[in-house]
Each structure stands twice: as structure tokens, then as C-alpha cells.
Amino acid sequence: MQKNSPVLATHDIRKKVRQRRRELDSSLRYQAEQSIYQQLQQHPKILAAKHIAIFLSFDGELNTQPIIEYLWQQNKSVYLPIIHPFNRKHLMFLRYDRHTQLARNQFGILEPKLNVNHVIPFHQLNVVLTPLVAFDHRNYRIGMGGGYYDRLLADYQKTSVYPIGIAFNCQQIAHIDNQPWDVQLPEIISA
Ligand SMILES: Nc1nc2c(c(=O)[nH]1)N(C=O)[C@@H](CNc1ccc(C(=O)N[C@@H](CCC(=O)O)C(=O)O)cc1)CN2
Numbered sequence: 001m002q003k004n005s006p007v008l009a010t011h012d013i014r015k016k017v018r019q020r021r022r023e024l025d026s027s028l029r030y031q032a033e034q035s036i037y038q039q040l041q042q043h044p045k046i047l048a049a050k051h052i053a054i055f056l057s058f059d060g061e062l063n064t065q066p067i068i069e070y071l072w073q074q075n076k077s078v079y080l081p082i083i084h085p086f087n088r089k090h091l092m093f094l095r096y097d098r099h100t101q102l103a104r105n106q107f108g109i110l111e112p113k114l115n116v117n118h119v120i121p122f123h124q125l126n127v128v129l130t131p132l133v134a135f136d137h138r139n140y141r142i143g144m145g146g147g148y149y150d151r152l153l154a155d156y157q158k159t160s161v162y163p164i165g166i167a168f169n170c171q172q173i174a175h176i177d178n179q180p181w182d183v184q185l186p187e188i189i190s191a
């Protein structure tokens with residue numbers, strides 16, 4: 001592989017920013033989380049939404065549990081991604097409530113146990129809160145490398161689904177050498 005190959009560069013950025021995210025100072029982390037929670041609570045798309053996809057934090061991601069508690073309180077329906085059992089490069093979204101049983105997937109991330117009655121088709125989601133590792137000023141993102149969210153969001157503009165990235169400021173980088181399949185997010189909330 002060439003030294004300046006974008007694939008290699010992406011791998012290095014992912015590694016570096018994941019580490020930066022894990023090592024974020026705990027009081028800075030707390031302040032940033034409070035700011036992001038506030039921004040989300042005032043967000044018109046969240047206020048109007050009924051069906052909201054989110055994720056359970058791992059690897060230094062912002063703690064999403066308070067957001068989930070808030071959404072439940074507001075009587076929103078909350079959904080979590082699971083790795084599709086047959087089509088393993090794809091995600092499915094399952095309803096998440098206080099009674100949902102969770103188990104760790106192959107990456108060590110907690111996910112709901114598959115129950116077909118709890119599945120929501122992608123196009124019925126109103127907002128997809130989207131995890132990311134790194135982002136740039138154009139709202140291109142680098143994720144964990146599975147391509148899951150790029151596949152999921154490839155055609156979001158043909159639907160009424162509104163994706164919102166959430167991240168810490170320390171995850172912003174100058175420029176992402178975007179690939180043809182990379183999805184540009186309409187919005188990233190960060191602090
Ligand atoms: N909280 C959260 N949930 C999420 C995501 C996310 O970014 N955050 N995902 C966003 O897409 C999906 C999971 N994607 C992932 C992709 C790669 C690895 C990962 O650790 N890869 C290792 C190899 C691990 C292995 O194969 O055993 C690596 O690259 O070193 C983890 C999650 C779905 N759920």
C-alpha cells in the first residue's frame with residue numbers, strides 16, 4: 001500500500017482520535033456532555049421527533065444514557081442499532097425501553113436481543129443520532145471502520161430521516177479525505 005494512501009491515513013486518524021477521545025479530561029468531558037445534552041433538548045428536530053435512534057456508549061464516546069433517560073421522559077420511542085444477524089455489514093434498529101434485555105455483541109457493545117416485534121424500518125425513524133470517531137468542517141465523518149453508518153445513511157436524503165452526529169470538539173480534524181461512499185451529515189452537534 002502506498003504511504004500516502006487515504007485508507008492508511010484514515011486508519012491512523014481513527015487510531016489517534018479514538019485515543020484522544022478515551023483520554024479526554026474528565027471535567028472537560030462532563031462540561032461538554034452537559035452542553036451537548038442542552039443542545040439536543042432544544043433541537044427542533046428532536047422536539048418534533050417521535051422515533052429516535054441513538055447508541056450505547058463505548059470506547060470513550062459521550063455518555064448517551066442521560067439523553068436516553070430524557071427521551072423516555074418525553075415519551076419518545078428510542079431505538080438502538082444491532083448488527084444484522086444474517087447481513088452482518090448492516091444495522092437493524094430495535095426499540096429500547098427500561099425492560100429491554102441487552103447482550104454484548106462481537107465488539108463488546110451492548111445491544112438489544114433480537115426480537116422481530118421490536119424492529120423499526122430505517123425510513124420510519126425521524127432522527128438518527130450518529131456516532132463518529134472524527135469529523136471535519138464539512139461534516140464528513142470517519143467512523144469505527146465497519147461502514148455501518150455509511151451504508152445506513154447512503155440514501156437518507158430520499159427519506160425524511162434526519163441524521164445528527166454527536167461528538168466532542170477534540171474529534172474535529174482539519175480535513176477528511178472523503179471516499180465516494182462517505183456520507184456528509186447535515187449537522188453535527190459538538191462541544
Ligand atoms: N456505540 C456505538 N455503537 C455502534 C457503533 C458505534 O460507532 N458506536 N457502530 C458504528 O459503526 C456500529 C459498530 N461498529 C464497530 C465497528 C468496528 C469496531 C471495532 O472495534 N473494530 C475492531 C475489530 C474488532 C473485531 O473485529 O473484533 C478494530 O477495527 O480494531 C467496533 C464497532 C454499531 N454500534
Ligand SMILES: Nc1ncnc2c1ncn2[C@@H]1O[C@H](COP(=O)(O)OP(=O)(O)OP(=O)(O)O)[C@@H](O)[C@H]1O
Pocket residue numbers: 010131132141142143144145146147148149150151154179181182
Ligand atoms: N454505502 C456503501 N455501500 C457499500 N459499501 C460501503 C458503503 N459504505 C461503506 N462501505 C464499505 O465499508 C468499508 C468501511 O468504510 P469506512 O472506513 O468509510 O467506515 P466508517 O465510516 O469508518 O464506519 P461507519 O460508517 O460504520 O461509522 C469500506 O471498505 C467501504 O467500501
